[in-house]
Amino acid sequence: MVSSVWRFAHLALAVLSFSFLIVASVTGVILAIDTVNEKIPAYKNANFDELTLSQTLPKLREVYPEIIELSIDHNQFVTIEGFDDEGNDFKFIADPVSGEKKADPIVKSEFIQWITSLHRSFFLHETGRFIVGIVSFLLMLIAVSGIALVVKQQQGFRKFFAKINREFFEQYFHIAAGRLLLLPILIISITGTFLFLVRFDVIQKEEFVPTEIQNKEAKEIPLKDFPVFKEIYLKDVKKIGFPFADDPEEFFKIKLKDKELLVNQITGQIVSETKYPVTTVLETLSLDLHTGRTNSIWAILLAIASLNILFFIYSGFVITFKRKAVKILNKFKPDEAEYIILVGSEKGSTLHFADKILKQLIANGKTAYLTNLNDYNVFESAKQLIIFTSTYGSGDAPVNANQFEKLLEKFPQTNKVNFSVVGFGSIKYQDFCAFAYKVHQLLADKSWANPLFDVYTVNDKSANDFISWVKDWSKTNEIPLTLTPAVYKQKTPKLKSFKVLAKTNVSNDNQTFQITLKPNSRTAFQSGDLLAIYPDKNQTERFYSIAKIKNNIHLVVKLHENGLSSQFLHDLSVNGKLQAAVISNKSFHFPKKASKIIMIANGTGIAPFLGLIKENKSKIPTHLYAGFRNQNDTTSAYKTFLEEEIKQKKLTGFNFVFSREDQSEYVMNSIERDAELFAKTLENKGIIMICGSLNMQKDVEQVLDRICLEINNKPLNFYKENNQIKTDCY
Amino acid sequence: MKILTKIQAFTIFIFLFSLSAVAQNSKYKCMLQMTNYKGLEAYVVVSLIDAKGKYEKTLYVMGTDKQWYNGFKDWYKNQSKKNEKLSAVTGASVAAGDRSITTFTIDESKMSKGYKLRFETAVEDQKYFAADVEIPLTTEAITQKTDGKGYIRYVKLNKVQ
Numbered sequence: 100m101v102s103s104v105w106r107f108a109h110l111a112l113a114v115l116s117f118s119f120l121i122v123a124s125v126t127g128v129i130l131a132i133d134t135v136n137e138k139i140p141a142y143k144n145a146n147f148d149e150l151t152l153s154q155t156l157p158k159l160r161e162v163y164p165e166i167i168e169l170s171i172d173h174n175q176f177v178t179i180e181g182f183d184d185e186g187n188d189f190k191f192i193a194d195p196v197s198g199e200k201k202a203d204p205i206v207k208s209e210f211i212q213w214i215t216s217l218h219r220s221f222f223l224h225e226t227g228r229f230i231v232g233i234v235s236f237l238l239m240l241i242a243v244s245g246i247a248l249v250v251k252q253q254q255g256f257r258k259f260f261a262k263i264n265r266e267f268f269e270q271y272f273h274i275a276a277g278r279l280l281l282l283p284i285l286i287i288s289i290t291g292t293f294l295f296l297v298r299f300d301v302i303q304k305e306e307f308v309p310t311e312i313q314n315k316e317a318k319e320i321p322l323k324d325f326p327v328f329k330e331i332y333l334k335d336v337k338k339i340g341f342p343f344a345d346d347p348e349e350f351f352k353i354k355l356k357d358k359e360l361l362v363n364q365i366t367g368q369i370v371s372e373t374k375y376p377v378t379t380v381l382e383t384l385s386l387d388l389h390t391g392r393t394n395s396i397w398a399i400l401l402a403i404a405s406l407n408i409l410f411f412i413y414s415g416f417v418i419t420f421k422r423k424a425v426k427i428l429n430k431f432k433p434d435e436a437e438y439i440i441l442v443g444s445e446k447g448s449t450l451h452f453a454d455k456i457l458k459q460l461i462a463n464g465k466t467a468y469l470t471n472l473n474d475y476n477v478f479e480s481a482k483q484l485i486i487f488t489s490t491y492g493s494g495d496a497p498v499n500a501n502q503f504e505k506l507l508e509k510f511p512q513t514n515k516v517n518f519s520v521v522g523f524g525s526i527k528y529q530d531f532c533a534f535a536y537k538v539h540q541l542l543a544d545k546s547w548a549n550p551l552f553d554v555y556t557v558n559d560k561s562a563n564d565f566i567s568w569v570k571d572w573s574k575t576n577e578i579p580l581t582l583t584p585a586v587y588k589q590k591t592p593k594l595k596s597f598k599v600l601a602k603t604n605v606s607n608d609n610q611t612f613q614i615t616l617k618p619n620s621r622t623a624f625q626s627g628d629l630l631a632i633y634p635d636k637n638q639t640e641r642f643y644s645i646a647k648i649k650n651n652i653h654l655v656v657k658l659h660e661n662g663l664s665s666q667f668l669h670d671l672s673v674n675g676k677l678q679a680a681v682i683s684n685k686s687f688h689f690p691k692k693a694s695k696i697i698m699i700a701n702g703t704g705i706a707p708f709l710g711l712i713k714e715n716k717s718k719i720p721t722h723l724y725a726g727f728r729n730q731n732d733t734t735s736a737y738k739t740f741l742e743e744e745i746k747q748k749k750l751t752g753f754n755f756v757f758s759r760e761d762q763s764e765y766v767m768n769s770i771e772r773d774a775e776l777f778a779k780t781l782e783n784k785g786i787i788m789i790c791g792s793l794n795m796q797k798d799v800e801q802v803l804d805r806i807c808l809e810i811n812n813k814p815l816n817f818y819k820e821n822n823q824i825k826t827d828c829y
Numbered sequence: 830m831k832i833l834t835k836i837q838a839f840t841i842f843i844f845l846f847s848l849s850a851v852a853q854n855s856k857y858k859c860m861l862q863m864t865n866y867k868g869l870e871a872y873v874v875v876s877l878i879d880a881k882g883k884y885e886k887t888l889y890v891m892g893t894d895k896q897w898y899n900g901f902k903d904w905y906k907n908q909s910k911k912n913e914k915l916s917a918v919t920g921a922s923v924a925a926g927d928r929s930i931t932t933f934t935i936d937e938s939k940m941s942k943g944y945k946l947r948f949e950t951a952v953e954d955q956k957y958f959a960a961d962v963e964i965p966l967t968t969e970a971i972t973q974k975t976d977g978k979g980y981i982r983y984v985k986l987n988k989v990q
Contacts, residue, residue: 167860167930180930182858186989188932212894224896225954307865307926340928343860343985 109244116237124408126218131402142176152328162198173392232295239288269414283404290385305376317366325367434479436468443472443488443500472500484518494533562587579793581829585684609731616652626710627687631680634667646710655706687827689714695785701726704791715749723753726766778810796828853937856989870922880943892922900951
């Protein structure tokens with residue numbers, strides 16, 4: 100709960116102030132650049148830091164008898180003002196030793212004045228200054244709540260600068276840049292707030308109280324011998340007022356950074372001293388820090404920080420929208436669904452996995468419903484609960500799951516329900532998947548709930564981790580689910596353009612067609628990778644296994660009457676273009692170190708094997724078993740192709756069976772016939788690759804399991820765990 | 830040589846004479862000292878006021894940001910009618926405790942005829958002094974130190990010889 104308060108505060112403050120912050124940071128960047136720019140001209144005396152007043156004032160007064168004022172700005176440029184011999188007033192930047200004119204006083208351009216006014220008050224005078232003040236106070240709160248969020252997420256101050264769990268660009272850089280620029284931003288906002296408080300008298304400035312100094316009688320001494328002038332360095336001075344005339348009532352008025360002195364112009368004695376109150380000193384310091392006017396490097400840093408505030412606004416909102424953008428499309432109502440998938444996720448990444456499972460369940464003819472953990476309720480038809488949840492901070496619930504515990508107590512299910520919990524997180528964090536374990540425990544305590552397994556965990560969105568749950572859940576519930584990791588991968592792939600080189604036609608007895616694609620730009624792919632196709636704009640992708648033949652992508656597609664994507668591919672014309680993404684599927688690449696390879700396919704599942712066989716450069720003994728419905732042009736083309744490969748010694752032999760011909764046979768029958776070969780291959784560390792439908796995979800695995808137990812006395816799982824069974828089925 | 834020198838001297842004499850005859854302008858150095866009031870920099874407007882109390886000419890404006898000029902209520906009202914060009918007579922605003930110097934040119938023919946110099950002062954969010962300092966244009970009054978009623982401690986004018 101605490102964390103969501105911080106996050107809510109962080110977001111609410113940002114929403115409240117972002118439009119003003121945009122103006123303040125854009126103008127801030129411009130002003131910082133102007134500040135740096137201002138320091139570039141060389142009006143500063145080379146020995147400026149070592150000059151005392153006695154080295155400068157007497158000479159200046161000699162050159163300009165009617166000098167009235169000397170002031171030193173934050174650039175350490177010395178400006179003098181007075182009347183010349185003709186009685187005209189002058190004011191210019193001068194060298195403090197020779198008095199030589201260097202330049203006219205710096206006047207801020209109209210543009211910079213305009214920007215300054217915009218920065219300070221949005222042209223709204225007093226109201227504007229008040230708004231700017233409040234906004235800088237809000238910025239301070241945003242920075243503080245930001246610190247709290249980083250501490251929370253990194254699990255403690257000590258790990259403040261530890262590695263960040265990267266999810267996407269905006270999220271990563273929001274935190275990374277936030278940590279680095281925290282200090283400048285805090286300083287900008289604190290000084291801004293302080294200036295605002297002083298300006299509006301919330302912090303009262305104390306009165307200046309001069310202390311009179313009683314001096315003994317003294318005689319007249321020349322200006323250059325004034326002891327006080329020998330002690331004061333020019334670099335500590337802000338302003339010096341010269342006495343108007345030889346009137347003893349007129350004094351040298353020397354303003355230093357922390358005090359003001361009045362010096363008798365005849366005797367050189369200090370007549371009075373006014374120490375500036377702390378508020379005034381702090382105000383000057385705040386102004387220096389807020390504007391960077393005294394130090395170019397700091398000014399540049401301020402510019403970067405201001406620029407980054409803009410970036411924070413952008414990335415912060417992107418993060419927020421990504422979190423909100425997670426939309427759930429349900430086909431069934433909660434009360435009619437047997438399978439209820441509940442998701443707890445901060446950023447929607449977990450939802451991606453849930454969505455893949457939901458779609459497959461529905462494709463298998465099951466009634467399934469997907470929702471947030473916070474929408475937990477009584478589900479009247481529920482038989483299975485599937486819970487995917489991440490963990491926030493150190494073991495807390497993610498935002499959309501923080502009510503779950505309460506709701507679970509309130510709504511017991513009416514039926515007996517099996518449940519399974521999968522935790523998502525990163526092992527970089529100490530409390531890896533802590534909330535998932537908690538949910539598991541809470542459910543296990545309910546009499547109506549029966550755990551199918553212990554908690555499964557997925558580290559860093561690993562599709563392979565996730566598959567181990569899919570495998571077990573799919574087996575237990577006898578619902579085939581795809582085990583191809585690439586299908587569960589997170590990243591939205593980058594679309595590339597492909598040219599259609601060739602395409603075969605379908606006929607009445609042959610609904611299968613082949614399509615050859617050539618990438619228009621450099622694209623790396625191998626046989627066994629997947630090509631993701633997006634037939635409509637709602638981003639539901641379809642995958643096809645790739646055969647790499649002569650550096651082109653070769654797909655085998657079965658045309659389904661209502662199949663959106665097979666129709667889409669069929670409608671492509673030769674030389675036409677296609678936008679698609681290649682998704683690496685390492686688990687189905689050609690095995691380089693194998694004593695023997697057996698490939699099993701049904702229907703279009705033969706596609707990747709056509710390419711994989713071609714990649715068999717080291718001529719590993721390889722057998723292919725494939726099952727089809729009918730004998731037709733396509734299957735004869737395969738035969739021709741494979742016979743050529745046998746000549747090249749890339750393939751040892753192949754076996755085709757047909758289910759709808761006179762002698763109806765399935766691929767399982769061939770396997771049973773050659774049981775010895777399969778058992779031996781596995782025993783000798785050979786590899787079996789299966790590609791095709793999930794139902795075929797299920798049947799094949801059953802047969803193989805029986806064979807393995809009979810001949811090798813080991814279950815198929817033994818070889819599976821040994822990575823000897825590779826599958827690409829969906 | 831001698832003749833030439835005489836001609837030169839005569840020419841210079843004629844030139845100076847005609848100059849003083851056309852406009853008897855005198856230049857004055859003006860020094861202004863602010864009090865240690867609490868607040869931001871003050872804006873100051875110096876005007877020449879005629880015998881009827883009307884604004885005749887703006888001599889100097891301290892403060893460059895025009896958005897604050899409407900703080901000088903009387904002057905601003907007059908200014909919007911007259912639309913004087915102020916850029917040549919505009920300088921920086923003055924902070925509390927600071928000094929400011931400038932020079933004015935005053936037509937000698939206006940002396941001792943009821944004219945006066947008026948110094949108006951305004952500070953953001955604080956009281957506006959419509960006549961912080963007023964100096965009558967007489968030979969005695971003009972060279973005296975004149976104390977202010979508001980943000981100005983005193984003003985002192987010196988004629989440039």
